[in-house]
Amino acid sequence: xxxxxxxxxxxxxxxxxxxxxxxxxxxxxxxxxxxxxxxxxxxxxxxxxxxxxxxxxxxxxxxxxxxxxxxxxxxxxxxxxxxxxxxxxxxxxxxxxxxxxxxxxxxxxxxxxxxxxxxxxxxxxxxxxxxxxxxxxxxxxxxxxxxxxxxxxxxxxxxxxxxxxxxxxxxxxxxxxxxxxxxxxxxxxxxxxxx
Amino acid sequence: xxxxxxxxxxxxxxxxxxxxxxxxxxxxxxxxxxxxxxxxxxxxxxxxxxxxxxxxxxxxxxxxxxxxxxxxxxxxxxxxxxxxxxxxxxxxxxxxxxxxxxxxxxxxxxxxxxxxxxxxxxxxxxxxxxxxxxxxxxxxxxxxxxxxxxxxxxxxxxxxxxxxxxxxxxxxxxxxxxxxxxxxxxxxxxxxxxxxxxxxxxxxxxxxxxxxxxxxxxxxxxxxxxxxxxxxxxxxxxxxxxxxxxxxxxxxxxxxxxxxxxxxxxxxxxxxxxxxxxxxxxxxxxxxxxxxxxxxxxxxxxxxxxxxxxxxxxxxxxxxxxxxxxxxxxxxxxxxxxxxxxxxxxxxxx
Numbered sequence: 001x002x003x004x005x006x007x008x009x010x011x012x013x014x015x016x017x018x019x020x021x022x023x024x025x026x027x028x029x030x031x032x033x034x035x036x037x038x039x040x041x042x043x044x045x046x047x048x049x050x051x052x053x054x055x056x057x058x059x060x061x062x063x064x065x066x067x068x069x070x071x072x073x074x075x076x077x078x079x080x081x082x083x084x085x086x087x088x089x090x091x092x093x094x095x096x097x098x099x100x101x102x103x104x105x106x107x108x109x110x111x112x113x114x115x116x117x118x119x120x121x122x123x124x125x126x127x128x129x130x131x132x133x134x135x136x137x138x139x140x141x142x143x144x145x146x147x148x149x150x151x152x153x154x155x156x157x158x159x160x161x162x163x164x165x166x167x168x169x170x171x172x173x174x175x176x177x178x179x180x181x182x183x184x185x186x187x188x189x190x191x192x193x194x195x
Numbered sequence: 196x197x198x199x200x201x202x203x204x205x206x207x208x209x210x211x212x213x214x215x216x217x218x219x220x221x222x223x224x225x226x227x228x229x230x231x232x233x234x235x236x237x238x239x240x241x242x243x244x245x246x247x248x249x250x251x252x253x254x255x256x257x258x259x260x261x262x263x264x265x266x267x268x269x270x271x272x273x274x275x276x277x278x279x280x281x282x283x284x285x286x287x288x289x290x291x292x293x294x295x296x297x298x299x300x301x302x303x304x305x306x307x308x309x310x311x312x313x314x315x316x317x318x319x320x321x322x323x324x325x326x327x328x329x330x331x332x333x334x335x336x337x338x339x340x341x342x343x344x345x346x347x348x349x350x351x352x353x354x355x356x357x358x359x360x361x362x363x364x365x366x367x368x369x370x371x372x373x374x375x376x377x378x379x380x381x382x383x384x385x386x387x388x389x390x391x392x393x394x395x396x397x398x399x400x401x402x403x404x405x406x407x408x409x410x411x412x413x414x415x416x417x418x419x420x421x422x423x424x425x426x427x428x429x430x431x432x433x434x435x436x437x438x439x440x441x442x443x444x445x446x447x448x449x450x451x452x453x454x455x456x457x458x459x460x461x462x463x464x465x466x467x468x469x470x471x472x473x474x475x476x477x478x479x480x481x482x483x484x485x486x487x488x489x490x491x492x493x494x495x496x497x498x499x500x501x502x503x504x505x506x507x508x509x510x511x512x513x514x515x516x517x518x519x520x521x522x523x524x525x526x527x528x529x530x531x532x533x534x535x536x537x538x539x540x541x542x543x544x545x
Contacts, residue, residue: 011223166272166318167265173245173323174283180240184382184539191385191405 007035045193078125196198220328221544222365223537224320224336225372226356228300229395229496231316242538244531245323249395250296251315252285272318274311278366281319289434296434297392303339303396304352316341317359319470327364334365335541337372337533339397340411343471347415368541371411373401375536380492380526387485389520391468392481392533393495395419398468400475402483407481418497421460425536428456445501461500465510476517494532497527 024031218426223234232246256264256271256278264271269284280288289296299305299312299319306312324334353369360367376390386406392399395418402410418440425436429452439453446458476482493507504525511523526532 076524166270167261168270168272168281168318168322170265171268171270172321173247176244176246176528176531177237178234178242178244178531178535180242181236181379181535181542182240184378185542187382187385187538188378188406188543 005039010035010038025032041193050171074128082125197340197446198331201345219220221333221335221538221541222324222327223375223534223539223541224324224334224360225375225531225534225537226320226336227302227372227394227496227533228298228303228397230530231319231323232351233320233325234531234536234538236538241327242531242535243350244534245325246530247282247319247323248286249300249316249319250282250285250289250298251311252280252289252294254280254288263298268523270322270429272315274314279311279315280313281322286434286437290438293432294434295432301396301543302345302347302419303399303417304347304349305355313355313359317362320359321363322361324360324365330364331366332364333368333541333544334360334363335368335370335375335537336360337375337392337537340371340373340401342397342413342415343475345415370540371399371401371408371535371539372533373399373413374403374408375404375533375540376494377408377491377536378539379532379536380494380524381490384490388489388497389472389491390536391491391493391495393417393464393468393493393497394533395496398464398495398497400468400472404483406443410475412471412475414468416464416467417495421457421464421497424460425453425456429453440500443501446506447502457500458506461503462485462506462510464497465503465507466513469507469510469514469516473514473516485518488519490522490524491520492524492526493534494526494529496530498529 205474221236225232225234227249229249230246231249232244233347234242234244254260254271260278261271264280269288270281272279272281282382283295288294297309297311299309299316301308305316325335336356338349338356341347341349355393357367357369372392372394373390376392377386377388381388381390381403387404388402390401390403397413397417399413399417400411401408418437419433422433422436425431426433429436436457444450444454444457446454446461449455449458491511500505500540504523508523511520528535
């Protein structure tokens with residue numbers, strides 16, 4: 001941020017006070033900071049935030065890439081299981097107790113046992129696919145196209161227009177006082193400033 | 196002293212860092228199942244929190260009733276031709292007449308079974324929040340995390356209240372309620388540790404490192420669960436059980452059968468929460484590791500009962516917690532801690 005921009009912003013957001021005014025408010029001393037120092041602080045904070053965001057995203061990307069590889073490995077295993085089953089069907093078209101055929105047999109010749117096994121494998125593969133989809137969703141990977149974020153503002157339209165008689169304007173809510181948050185804010189600002 | 200009085204090459208800007216705290220814009224809103232609280236900084240450097248019970252009661256009434264209710268400082272609204280008493284007064288009237296209050300929220304979320312939930316909550320929230328100091332003022336409102344033990348989804352709840360708060364003239368943003376406890380109570384620890392919010396519908400947990408939430412989750416047991424079970428065991432109304440619970444019982448030293456029931460279910464609740472936190476730590480990946488002991492801060496209306504933190508420490512000592520823990524304490528003002536933390540987030544705009 002340019003010094004001139006910082007200065008203009010500070011001037012726009014601040015007000016001029018005279019020495020007498022400050023004295024009347026009990027101020028004997030004030031701390032002064034130069035506008036170009038403020039500009040430098042803003043620049044440094046922005047750079048730190050940028051570096052942090054880069055570091056976090058690269059870490060997250062590595063994790064996602066690893067999970068991607070795991071999912072690919074699972075899919076490969078599933079494909080391998082399917083092809084082994086197809087080979088089994090080809091060898092035992094009449095079930096596992098029959099003699100194996102010398103070569104691949106037509107798919108239409110598969111026996112009952114082969115069909116049962118195929119059914120079991122299909123169930124397993126469906127379950128595995130569901131599991132993979134669940135994992136993918138948990139990792140934020142989905143083949144579904146995200147819809148626009150739902151805007152629920154219209155839910156309140158009828159309540160805005162419906163006439164309501166009440167005495168709420170005359171009622172006082174219970175008030176509690178509690179310790180201030182100045183120190184919390186100070187610490188948070190310091191935390192964000194120091195990386 | 197003006198800018199022009201400085202003789203340096205650059206014109207410097209004097210910034211007052213005296214003792215008077217600048218009142219930052221922003222409000223914090225705790226949307227609790229049992230209570231709704233809104234926090235704002237005041238000019239004395241402290242904070243003011245408006246609190247109202249999140250309950251209502253339909254009563255029969257006429258013009259005379261309305262006048263009487265206003266004289267008795269009982270807030271009411273006529274909605275769809277029915278007279279409805281709001282807030283704490285609803286709870287008191289329910290106890291007097293032996294009725295149950297109606298609750299806009301259940302288990303930490305907007306109640307799908309309560310048809311009047313939306314308009315009633317909007318009225319209560321509008322009352323505690325007031326007008327924004329300027330249009331679009333930041334208002335951070337608390338939301339629970341998804342639960343470990345029941346199937347819930349907070350997307351609708353969060354979107355609903357974001358819309359509601361925006362309609363009231365604020366810029367609404369959600370923050371996890373246990374994360375808000377971290378903001379409020381763990382400043383001295385550089386916002387590192389565990390924040391626990393024991394609310395009416397849920398208990399929420401947030402493990403944070405330097406204000407960044409690492410893990411957030413909830414379990415679907417809270418003050419209402421205690422009330423329900425105490426009511427079942429004793430054969431009384433739930434609102435009666437709530438009244439007993441909030442009447443100064445010390446769960447370390449129950450004085451009668453009713454207080455004994457409350458103490459039993461409190462110990463069970465605390466143990467349940469701790470076991471789930473431990474299980475979450477032990478089972479999940481992406482869990483942080485801490486080389487130094489961290490503090491646990493407890494807050495929320497359900498933690499207000501006498502002896503809570505002592506029983507918490509006793510239950511904690513029974514389990515083998517997987518990370519080193521230092522101090523276990525309850526917030527100085529447990530009821531307003533979440534609202535205070537939301538205010539911190541709103542003031543800093545994080």
